[in-house]
Amino acid sequence: MTMRVFGSGIRRREDPRLITGRASYTDDIKLQGMAHAAILRSPYAHARIRSVDTSGVEGQPGVLAVFTGEDTDGVLNGIPCAWLIPESDLKTPDHPAIAKDRVRYVGDAVAVVVAESRYEAEDALERIEVDYEPLEVVVSPREAAQDGAPQIHDDVPNNVAFTWALAGGDTDEAFSNADVTVGDTIMLQRLIANAMEPRSAIAQWVGPTGDLTLWSTSQNPHIARFLTSVVTGVPEHKVRVIAPEVGGGFGSKIPYYPDEAVTAFCSMKLGIPVKWTETRSEDYQITTQGRDHVEEVEMAATSDGKITGLRTTVYAGLGAYLSTASPGIPTILHGLMYSGPYDIPNISGTIYGVFNNGAPVDAYRGAGRPEATMLIERLVDLLAAKLDVDPVEVRRKNFIPAFEDGHDVATGITYDSGDYNATLDICLDAADYASLRARQADARKEGRHVGIGVGTYVEICGLGPSQVAGAVGFQGGLWESAIVRFHPTGKVNVMVGSSPHGQGEETTFAQIVAGEVGVDVDDVEVIHGDTDITPMGWGTYGSRTTAVSGAAVAVATRKIKEKSKALAAHLLEAAAEDIEYEGGRFFVRGSPDQHKTIQDIALMANVAWDMPEGMEPGLEASAFYDPPNFTYPFGAHLAVVEVDAQTGHVELQQYYAVDDCGVQINPMIVEGQVHGGVVQGAGPALWEGAVYDDDGQLLTGSMLDYALPRADLLPEIEVLSNTTPSPHHPLGVKGIGEAGTIASTAAVYNAVMDALRPLGVSGVDMPLTPEKVWRAINQSQNGG
Amino acid sequence: MKVPVEMTINGRSYCGEVEPRQLLVHFIREEAGLTGTKVGCDTSQCGSCTVRLDGIGVKSCTALTVQADGSSITTIEGLSDGVELHPLQEAFWNKHGLQCGFCTPGMILAAAELLRTNPSPTRDEIRHGLEGNICRCTGYQNIVLAVEEAAGKMGGS
Amino acid sequence: MYASQTTYHRAGSVSEAVRLLSENEGAKILAGGHSLIPLMKLRLSSPEALVDIGRIESLKGITGKDGAVCIGALATHAEIASSDVVSERVPLLAEAAGKVGDPAVRNRGTIGGNVSHADPSSDLPTVLTALDASYCVTGPGGERTIAAADFATGLLETALGENEVLTCVCVPSEPSGSGSAYVKFSHPASRYAVLGAAAVLTADGGRCSSASVAIGGVEPMAARSASAEAALAGSDLSDGALDAAAAAVCGDFGDNVLEDIFASSEYRKAMGPVYVRRALCEARARMG
Known part of the structure; x- marks a missing residue:
């Protein structure tokens, strides 16, 4: 009896190389004759460049070349935006790889030095003289959109950059008829993704053949190839992009950056391989950030707590330039999710995408959905407080009842399946909600401030049908492809176009193949990340890899199975309809002794000595999977905190996560995704936030100031789940990469507000640092 | 002005002439070619560069190569022969204590340092023992379980 | 991450270090490197020369002397935190050393480097000030001793003369029967002290016979709170007495209170009494 592989929490196949230091990330690669690039960056957030004098660099030790915007102008095309949302008057200003006339954020590239070593390149940077004329700066997205703001x-x-509106039902009517309304202005601060591996690129141009190879820390090497071709002019078939081991991304390695283009430019100019790797401080300045929303939001309801309307005005900061996907994040992935798990008949929103003098903003784990979940869950808690009812009861009253095959919401999308009460029930049971509330009451009597917060959510992932991608202006498809290749020995290679970078699909995809045709997981090797050897794919983001790429693997493997059945019938001299399959064996119905294993079939198909009439040799199949709909995972999270009212310190004490991501291929990996996601969402509630001063200087410029969650600040997270299969997915899976992040910011924030409510505090901007909490308590206690 | 140095890394001897300003992590990665040791930040916060220097866990981004002259260093590549895994490596694998793997070499070396000074830590002590290492993927939970498992296997010795 | 060019000079003795410093203008002393190298990596410090004192044997070791502990400048935070003689005689220092940075930092950072850097957000200057430690320094003019309270002269500035090397920190033993505590408000990112409060309390016949209170992180230098100490002296160390003493610390803060994006000066000032109160309470509980 073989162990059930699909659905079990087996150890990851990618780990042996990672735990022994044998994995090769981009910066670990050393090519023969490789030089090193360092990029001079603007110290001003907004300035005109009067002149750039590089004469001091000439003849410096190890220096091979220095280039400025004058050199790249007309050679490199602008850095493109690839999500051109329709019906939004979107403007796409030029984004040069190296600034020539004007810089628009601290970190904007001004010049690049190539030298024999990075140390020498850095020395040379200090000898470049740039004459800047500082211009006025604007940082807040809301202020940037006002008349008279500095023009970027x-x-x-x-x-x-755009105004995007959404309307379902009649929101004005709902608000004019409302018994109660609640509202707030929610600041979702800028976040720095902090993938532990800094971004890096190596470009190798071979002039005589016209081949450009780019090793890049990318979540989507095929998109990177396409955009490299667009920016450098090298034809797409002569560009090879390799994303080797990639150390996390969280969205920040989706975009195509100026730095990759500049590295390629340097290699093409010099005819030698060139490496550029950002320092962490550089990463903080230039790598795309997340969120940056100012959300003016309000909710209408009846006196018994039924939500009747939701209305928002959102100023979404975009940074100084449009990044690859930035317009789609605060619109398609945000506004369309305003219904959450609730039945809200009337929803409207106006979203302004606004340039400001900071690093470009793009997808960051959850991308639009944490921003939506935060505002919905915040308003639900405010509504509960206003009606003086338990916030859980307001949620129950408004949840969409369980459904298995489609539910339309007012924003115009159709959820696939859901059972929102079920996840909430599991969560409240696990946390023993009644006891928690009793404990809270006891604590309050002792003068301690314990808070309990709930965050429920629905998210959109498994992006997505390509037809919808086109309709919403995404300048690409959103299908995935896979090749499943059986070798004569019965061992298997799976080539996929997606590009996992920590999510474990080398394991889960092997489990899919093993589950479909009964090979051992260790006999399957999953290959990804190299555009020359993998089929086309759109990449790993939006919790879509298992949902979309995994479906392609399943469909391709099912084709293998069909062919195997036909070949087995031929070899066993039986009719195909009489062949049955079980546990890796094909046999004649009723005679399991007469069988061929999948390995027998692989050998016979590959040697092709005895094929049925018309059957091609080989045992290989490819599949292109374009999902019929998005998937909509959901869940309920609960956080318990205690606030030290004397100092404002918040201690996160307990956390429960219940997520329904459909069918789970590897529960251990699912749980790991939830752990990481929850912590990444708790971070911005309590600690994380990029802070720019009024001059556009990044005050949280390093890990000394930007507070990332550490082991000693966190409680153990209890992870539970429920399974509502996606009705339209070949395996019933939905996706889990972002769920934790989407729910946890709201859950933790609500818990702190719950703790502070008896002190008269109803709102504090995130992150809830000790001083901010202390000030809010003081102001409230002093009648302020 | 370069300075001659020699040191032993993972039992092999390395010598060369280095600039005084060179960070030890750059010697390990660039000169010795041992790229398992990572650079994750530039402010001595993240711990990705943690190695064992003369038996003690240190951040190799916060030491100059010249300071390590004559020393003996163990990096992730030298923690085991790669076939027979060190109990910490095995436990990180068993407990899913890593995702992208970038922080993992430093995290394992930091965990080894913790177990050197405290062979039977509580979960809370493990969390504090790892406060100098940042992981962005795992939320630390499975790392804590992995260190706990390894401590048990190493028999608290 | 890529420091500027510099030259390197390894000193075999304190006198050689002093000579190398004198010979190399713009030289900085390198010990554990945990204050200097982070600055060099960001090119916030670009010394023309480094004088490495890290191998000078006479600067190593921790020894108990009559009523005191003498700690070589090269003793690491980890060595201090785990030293039996430190734990027995000056547990306050052991406690604070165990709270510096993180384990890897404690393994390499030295007491000499730490106090010479004179960072007000550092832990050791606060407790050393509370403990009336003295610093032995050697320079071209010979040896001298500087009291901890006089050592830091400003933000990142010390009384160390040009070409002087800090060689040893001498800490008087905490009085027998006393209790001490160091309570730290740790910055969640940097792990430096946003605020650190140190207290040493001794009682005689139910009355406070001596009290030492020091605060770091609030002003450019760690400082004793004379007002709090005066309030404690002769008191019964009751909750009310601790409250009064803690409240008194505010009066000792000057105009130059530190501030950054994480904690404003107003907040730091307000936290002073809170953390002093907690340190006093803990110290009282530890009195034996």
Whole structure:
């Protein structure tokens, strides 16, 4: 009896190389004759460049070349935006790889030095003289959109890159008829992704053949190849992008950056391989950040707590330039999710995408959905407080009842399946909610401030049907492809176009193959990340890899199975309809002794000595999977905190996560994704936030100031789940990469507000640092 | 002005002439070619560069190569022969104590340092023992379980 | 991450270190490197020369002397935190040393480097000030001793003369029967002390016979709180007495209170009494 592989928490196949230091990340690669690039970056958030004098660099030790915007101008095309949302008057100002006339954020590239060593390149940077004329700066997205704000791009009035509106039902009517309304202004601060591996690129140009190879820390090497071709002009078939081991991304390694283009430019100019790796401080300045929303939100309801309307105005900071996917994040992935798990008949929103003098903002884990979940869950808690009822009861009253095959919400999308009460029930049971509330009451009597917060959510993932991608302006498809290749010995290679970087799909995809045709997981090797040897794919983001790429693997493997059945019938001299399959064996119905294993079939198909009429040799199949709909995972999380009212310190004491991501291929990996996601969402509630001063200087410029969650600040997270299969997915899976992050910011925030409510505090901007909490308590206690 | 140095890394001897300003982590990665040791930050916060220097866990981004002259260093590549895993490596694998793997070499070396000074730590002590290492993927939970498992296997010795 | 060019000079003795410092203008002393190298990596410090004192044997070791502990400048935080003689005689220092940075930092950072850097957010200057430690330094003009309270002269500035080397920190033993505590408000990112409060309490016949209170992180230098100490002296160390003493610390803060994006000066000032109160309470509980 073989162990059930699909659905079991087996150890990961990628780990042996990672735990022994044998994995090769981009910066670990050393090519023969490779030189090193360092990029000079603007110290001003907004300035005109009067001149760049590189004469001091010439003849410096080890220096091979120095280039400025004058050199790249007309050679490199602008860095493109690839999500052109429709019906939004989107403006796409030019984004040069190296600034020539004007810089728009601290970190904007001004020049690049190539030298024999990085130390020498850094020495040379200090000898470049740039004459800047500082210009006025604007940081807040809401202020940037006002009349009279400094203009960041001359052709974008009021810095508004787009205005995108959404309307379902009649929101004005709902608000005018409402018994109660609640509202708030929610600041979702800028976040720095902090993938532990800094971004890096190595470009190798072979002039005589016209081949450009780019090793890159990318979540989507095929998109990177396409955009490298667009920016450098090297034809797409002569560009090879390799994403080797990639050390986390969380969205920040989706975009195509100026730095990759500049590295390629240097290699093409010099004819030698060139490496560029960002320092962490550089990463903080230039790598895309997340969130940056100012959300003016309100909710209408009846006196018994039924939500009747939701209305928002959102100023979404985009940073100084449009990044690859940035317009789609605060719109398609945010506004369309305003219904959450609730039945809200009337929803409207206006979203302004606004340029400001900071690093470009793009997808960051959850991308749009944490921002939506936060505002919905915040308003639900405010509503509960106003009605003086338990916040759990308001949720129950408004949940969409369980459904198995489609539910339309007012924002115009159709959820696939859901059972929101079920996850909440599991969560409250696990946490023993009644006891928690009793404990809280006891603590309050002792003058201690314990808070309990709930965050429920629905998210959109498994992006997505390509037809929808086109309809919403995504300049690509959203299907995935896979090749499953059986070798004569019965061992298997799976080539996928997606590009996992920590999520464990080398294991889960092997489990899919093993589950479909009964090979041992260790006999399957999953290959990804190299555009020359993997089929086309759109990449790993949006919790889509298992959902979409995994489906392609399953469909391809099912084709293998069909062919195997036909070949087995031929070899066993039986009719195909009489062949049955079980546990890796094909046999004649009723005669299990007469069988061929999948390995027998692989050998016979590959040698092709005895094939049925018309059957091609080999045992290989490919599949292109374009999902019929998005998937909509959901869940309920609960956080318990205690606030030290004297100092404002918040201690996160307990955390429960119940997620329904459909069918689980490897529960151990699912649980790991939830752990990491929860902590990444708790971070911005309590500690994380990029802070720019009024001059656009990044005050949280390193890990000394930007507070990342550490082991000693966190409680153990209890992870539970429920399974509501996706009705339209070949394996019933939905996706789990972002769920934790989407729920936890709201759960932790609500818990702190719950703790502070008896002190008269109803709102504090995130992150809830000790001083901010202390100030809020003081102000409230002093009648302020 | 370069300075001659020699040191033993993972039992092999390395010598060369280095600039005084060179960080030890750069010697390990660039000169010795042992790229398992990572650079994750530039402010001595993340711990990805943790190695064992003369038996003690240190951040190799916060030491100059010249300071390590004459020393003996163990990196992740030298913690085991790669076939027979060190109990910590095995436990990180068993407990899913890693995702992207970038922080993992430093995290394992930091965990080894913790167990050197406290062979039977509580979970809370493990969390504090790892406060100098940042992981962005795992939320630390499975790392804590992995260190706990390894401590048990190493018999608290 | 890529420091500027520099030259390197390894000193075999304190006198050689002093000579190398004198010979190399713009030289900085390198010991554990945990204050200097982070600055060099970001090119916030670009010394023309480094004088490495890390191998000078006479600067190593921790020894108990009459009523005191003498700690070589090269003793690491980890060595201090785990030293039996330190734990027995000056447990306050052991406690604070165990709270510096993180384990790897404690393994390499030295007491000499730490106090010479004179960072007000560092832990050791606060407790050494509370403990009336003295610093032995050697320079071209010979040896001298500087009291901890006089050592830091400003933010990142010390009384160390040009070409002087800190060789040893001498800490008087805490009085027998006393209780001490160091309570730290740790910055969640940097792990430096946003605020650190140190207290040593001794009682005689139910009355406080001596009290030492020091605070770091609030002002440019760690400092004793004379007002709090005066309030404690002769008191019964009751909750009310601790409250009064803690409240008194505010009066000792000058105009130059530190501030950054994480904690404003107003907040730091307000936290002073809170953390002093907690340190006093803990110290009282530890009195034997």
